[in-house]
Amino acid sequence: MMLLLFLFSIILYWHNVKSHYAFETKFIEVPLDHFSFTTNKTFKLRYLVNRSFHVKGGPVFIYTGNEGDITMFAQNTGFMFDIAPEFNALVVFAEHRYYGKSLPFGNESYSSPAKLGYLTSSQALADFVYLIEYLRQYYLGTVISYDTYPFIAFGGSYGGMLAAWLRMKYPNSVLGAIASSAPIWFFDNMTPCETFYDIITNVFGHFGTDRCNKTIQMSWEAIRNVTKTKQGKKFLSHSWNMCNELKAATDVDKLLDWLSNIYVNLAMVNYPYPTTFIVPLPAYPVKIFCDKLNSFKFDDNKGLVSALGKALEVYTNYTGKIKCININITSEDIGEYAWDYQACIELIMPMCSTKKDMFEVLPWNFQKYSDDCFKRFGVHSSEPHWPILEYGGKNLRYFSNIVFSNGMMDPWSCGGVLYNISATVLAVNITDGAHHSDLRGSDPADTNYVVEARKFHIRAIRKWLNIN
């Protein structure tokens, strides 16, 4: 169920697209495998360059691309552009292998475990290191000089993990990293698995009301009860204006997954201004959704189900132009399959819901998770502890020059670094922030907390660069 969450976070980037973020599109040939020599195959990795703010000697701001087409990130990480002039920075966005146009085997890239197997965070980091060195030596003309043209990494969500990990594993490639909403502690047993859904429940309680919360909590059983019969399935399908009528029990499971993801998404993008998402959303969509849900009265399960269906239109049909609801939403532009693979095999983030949150109870079961992954990808999940070994787990005291920022209203913050580790590994908690709000371009409706977080980032970067 949760594999899609990160994807949705990408899709969110589509809101607030500013077409004046212009780029040159470039490619660099990188080795397919940086850590073994069983193949000497290379492939073309895409990156985007904007020179318009760059003054010779200025730093390079590099976005460490995550699970999607890099042009999306380039058009939706306004903060880097907002501050580039102040730093005379060259702005670069590096695409993550197996996404967008950076497909090692072209259309065949996802066709087999043997081809997909090179999709790992370690390989992606090494790609970035390769690109950075190329830019430094050939593009900027500073042959193996590690002090001229310092590189600063930026990233949000999984891209934030990569920015932090890049600094941790390759401190000579980037001078520092701004890692926004990067849940690097969401692995193995570092974070209690129920926290993710706890936060969403709190967000709905805070921006909506307790009543909203409780209605949602009751709704799971109500939906299951109503849809037990064929007639009930028909009733819900019509009431919710679904494109395809629910038929099998598995359709109901799929519906509940879809519903669960909507709540997750609403919490993640609960921004203080309207956003254009897969579907457009109002400012503070959680509040609007809950207000609507609370406005209905109902006496029985059917009534609850009808009311919920109407409230969901805030999310599913805010413009009023949608003809019917398709619960098989996937985005063709997103590397959904590739991300699911990563979350299945390497980056396993345990999640569970309990009676204390507003979601249907769903325990974490690694064996089941791994078995499902095997069914889908033909590969079993790796040792869930591996990301801790590879990236150091909770002990970050030996690393330096990283800012971890988190919106405290973002469910992903539960896996984030929320306290200062040292004088150079710092945490910024954005009290009212959603998912990586701080990396977005400035907006008049930004809260003070977000504005202050951006100022914090600027001060950190100035310190890394020795600018007084």
Place this chain on the structure above:
Amino acid sequence: MMLLLFLFSIILYWHNVKSHYAFETKFIEVPLDHFSFTTNKTFKLRYLVNRSFHVKGGPVFIYTGNEGDITMFAQNTGFMFDIAPEFNALVVFAEHRYYGKSLPFGNESYSSPAKLGYLTSSQALADFVYLIEYLRQYYLGTVISYDTYPFIAFGGSYGGMLAAWLRMKYPNSVLGAIASSAPIWFFDNMTPCETFYDIITNVFGHFGTDRCNKTIQMSWEAIRNVTKTKQGKKFLSHSWNMCNELKAATDVDKLLDWLSNIYVNLAMVNYPYPTTFIVPLPAYPVKIFCDKLNSFKFDDNKGLVSALGKALEVYTNYTGKIKCININITSEDIGEYAWDYQACIELIMPMCSTKKDMFEVLPWNFQKYSDDCFKRFGVHSSEPHWPILEYGGKNLRYFSNIVFSNGMMDPWSCGGVLYNISATVLAVNITDGAHHSDLRGSDPADTNYVVEARKFHIRAIRKWLNIN
């Protein structure tokens, strides 16, 4: 030519074997590929454990095995045992994949580039990380506690590189590293390629005399002149008591390679006490060799060649029991092929000799080097700059808790870290030291410099462990 140097350094370990270094032999199942998922194959990595000095709560001293059978290292790194009682330490020696008994594909491990391709330093480091975590969690019973049972890495030569790199890339796996004679700056253009032979020339000048030096310098042309004719080849073969007579011009090239390696080895093992090597050697063998060479008078090339042949007996027949000299010396117990592969493909250390040193002039030619590697292994050398990207090059200021020790009379010191980088990345230069003398067990003939270096290590480890 130089591919064999590291191998010889391993063979040196055989001297001074103390049979009381007893171990339990164990194996751990590790993934063949830690950084991709094209295969889920695992293999058994060997490690050795000595519990005799261990007291609960004491640290773990772990030797990061290099290019050879781990039992050799275990029997020849006496320093770890000498200090283990003082620290209540558990002593572990981890074997490097593709050496000794840690062969991922058994006897087939070297049979093809596809099988041999997983032999890289990155994969070896990840094996060690895997082993350390296993020992911590299951062997010592400290579930994901990073402060109890701290691990300290030790290594000499390539093993020293691995010890340092382990701390650099995985600072949560080991608290600190004693990296002895670790030429981590011997890659790409970090060290002038002629320095290696310069140092050997200086060692022969210092322990021998300038005359010894000049005789060797003249000898290359003398040998080439003498062996131009069939008769001359015969003369040298008999004069040097060779098992197989020189026939082709390539035989002469091979002879000069062999000769060159002898000088390298003599400098590396110029210890102040007798050692048992492939062949036994006296204390300060460089001095003994030069004294003998200087004792002969000669007027022409033939005379020089004869004199050299006699002097070489210090190295080739010190016991007087060798029947004839075989210039195809290889050791069956050493992972020679595997190390040549590593030096060819990944860990390319550029070396050259010039008119200023005592060796025959041999420029560094990467293209030729790579072509020769391809002929032998079916794989081309990778980008020579890669080790710099992967392991940080000369900029070590972001790392911590490493002691780099080097014997200044060891040719490998030219690629070592010879100055303090920070308060926690420190250099110890052993003025009169040979190749990782400090990791050997104490000997009455040890010079003060070596004794002081060992004290330095102890102080560093105590500091890392917070022992006053």
